[in-house]
Amino acid sequence: MTTPAAHKSAGGAQRRSIALFGGTFDPIHAGHIAVAQAAQRRFHLDAIHFIPSSRPPHKSQQELTLFIHRYTMTALACAEHPGFLPSLAEAPAPHPHVFYSIDTVRKFRREHPEDHLYLIIGADQFLEFPTWKSYEQLLDSCDFIVASRPGFRLDVLRLIVPPEKLGRSPGHDPHKIVLRRSVVHLLTTVASHVSSTEVRDRLQRHQGIHGLVPSRVEEYILGQALYR
């Protein structure tokens, strides 16, 4: 199925707009879904691949819930939204290793050479960008959708980009940073305070999480007695 966003590439194939949304998703919550919906609407995305990481670089293995639970919750959340796809791209591997975004983006680029590729991340993560593996190459490898997050200023995001990466843009657009080889779009229409930390903390204190996670995810968490 194609949407109005898909159009013919030079080679004649349908060019689709696809986004990668990586995270620990421990658990996936209403803030993630709000960001993905806003991005889907604004950029006419044909597909958003939700990629729970079995081994994220910045979190230790001990503090993570089993991958199978995080993946299942991601799949349950995606089931409610056309175009949202749970991905096993960063599933546990036979030789366990840390997953870096640059490698995942390159993998999708190889698999979808004709498509318009975006990486969705929250403003808090974009501010950490210079600590990411090969972040300068990552900036060259796809477009970005950076979602606003309460407590993080979007105007400082420009300072994260090395000056030599900046491209020429006709006039100043507060919603994008034009780079030489990509564009960083600022998604300012979402402002969700929800975090996975808050969901986990509430469950540990035996408080309700209704509305903070999709209802199927809430049922799963309660049924499996996660985060107790």
Ligand code: ATP
């Ligand atoms: P934790 O509280 O455990 O650190 P988290 O809520 O930040 O988790 P992650 O799975 O680490 O969730 O986030 C995946 C991606 O989603 C990151 O890029 C993060 O910045 C973004 N994100 C998470 N919550 C929000 C939110 N409420 N608004 C905007 N972006 C968000």
